[in-house]
Amino acid sequence: MVTLTTALALGETALKLGLICSLTVLALFLSYSMLNVCDLSTDGCFTLGAAVGAAVAISGHPFLSIAAAMLAGVCSGFVTAFLQTKLGVESLLAGIIVNTGLYSINIAVMGGSSLMNMNRTTTVFTMMKDALDGTPLKGRTEIIVAAIAVVLVVAFLVFFLKTRLGLAIRATGNNADMVKSSSINPVFTTIVGLCIANSFTALSGCLLAQSQKSVDINIGQGMVTIALASLLIGGTVMGKGGILLRAVGMVLGSFIFRLVYTVALRFNMPAFMLKLVSSVIVVLAISGPYLKRQWPQIRRRMTHRKGGI
Numbered sequence: 001m002v003t004l005t006t007a008l009a010l011g012e013t014a015l016k017l018g019l020i021c022s023l024t025v026l027a028l029f030l031s032y033s034m035l036n037v038c039d040l041s042t043d044g045c046f047t048l049g050a051a052v053g054a055a056v057a058i059s060g061h062p063f064l065s066i067a068a069a070m071l072a073g074v075c076s077g078f079v080t081a082f083l084q085t086k087l088g089v090e091s092l093l094a095g096i097i098v099n100t101g102l103y104s105i106n107i108a109v110m111g112g113s114s115l116m117n118m119n120r121t122t123t124v125f126t127m128m129k130d131a132l133d134g135t136p137l138k139g140r141t142e143i144i145v146a147a148i149a150v151v152l153v154v155a156f157l158v159f160f161l162k163t164r165l166g167l168a169i170r171a172t173g174n175n176a177d178m179v180k181s182s183s184i185n186p187v188f189t190t191i192v193g194l195c196i197a198n199s200f201t202a203l204s205g206c207l208l209a210q211s212q213k214s215v216d217i218n219i220g221q222g223m224v225t226i227a228l229a230s231l232l233i234g235g236t237v238m239g240k241g242g243i244l245l246r247a248v249g250m251v252l253g254s255f256i257f258r259l260v261y262t263v264a265l266r267f268n269m270p271a272f273m274l275k276l277v278s279s280v281i282v283v284l285a286i287s288g289p290y291l292k293r294q295w296p297q298i299r300r301r302m303t304h305r306k307g308g309i
C-alpha cells in the first residue's frame with residue numbers, strides 16, 4: 001500500500017529528475033521540432049557534459065563546470081552540424097558517428113576510467129544547500145537548482161526563437177530550400193541550432209552528475225529515447241500553441257515520464273525491464289494522437305460489423 005508520505009517522496013524524486021532531464025527534452029525540442037533535425041548524438045553529448053562538468057568541478061570550480069560543460073556541448077553540436085552541412089553526411093548517420101566518437105572522448109575526459117567519484121567535491125548543489133540551510137526550503141536543494149536552470153533555458157528559448165535568427169532557424173526547419181530564396185543561409189542556422197541544442201543537453205548531463213555525485217560512462221545511455229518520449233508526451237498533453245506553452249509542455253512531459261519510471265521502480269520492476277517501459281511509452285505517445293483521430297472511423301467500422309451480424 002502506498003502511503004501519502006511515499007507518494008510525496010515518489011513525486012519529489014520524479015520532479016527532480018524530470019526537471020534535470022527536461023533540459024535534454026528542450027534540446028530535442030529545438031533540434032527536432034524547430035530545426036527538423038533528428039540528432040542521435042544526444043547520449044554521447046549528455047555523457048560529455050557530465051564528464052567535463054565533473055572534471056572541472058573536481059578541480060575546484062563548481063560554477064565554471066557548468067560553462068565548461070555547455071561549451072563542450074557546443075563543440076559536439078558543431079561537429080554534428082559540420083558533418084551534415086559541409087560533408088554531406090545524413091543527419092541520422094552524423095549523429096551516430098558523433099555519438100560513437102564521443103565514447104572515446106568521454107573516457108579520455110574521465111582520465112581513462114569509466115567512473116568518476118564526486119563525494120567530496122563542491123558542486124552547485126552543495127553550495128545551494130549551504131545557502132538554504134536554516135530556511136523553509138532546506139532539503140529541496142536539487143529541485144531548486146534544477147528549476148532555476150529550466151526557467152532560464154525556457155526563458156532563453158522563448159526570447160531566442162522570436163528573434164530574427166530564431167525565426168530563421170524555425171523557417172529552416174519548415175523548408176530549407178525555400179529559405180535560401182530569402183537570403184537565409186540554412187548551413188549557418190543549422191549549425192547555430194545544433195550548437196545551442198547540444199549545450200542544453202550537456203548542461204542536463206552536468207547537473208545530473210553533480211546531483212548524484214558521480215559520473216558513469218553509461219550515464220547518458222538511452223537518453224535520446226527518454227527525451228523523445230518526454231517530448232511526444234508533452235506535445236500530446238499541451239497540444240499546439242505558442243513557444244512558451246510548448247516549452248512548458250516539454251518540461252511537463254519529462255516529469256510525467258519520470259513519474260512513470262519512478263512508480264515502476266517503486267513496484268520492484270526489474271531494472272532490465274525499464275528499457276521496455278521506455279519503448280512502450282514512446283509507442284503510446286506516438287500512436288496516441290493517431291488513434292484518437294482514427295477512433296471515429298474505427299467505431300463506425302465496429303458498429304457496421306455488429307449491424308451486419
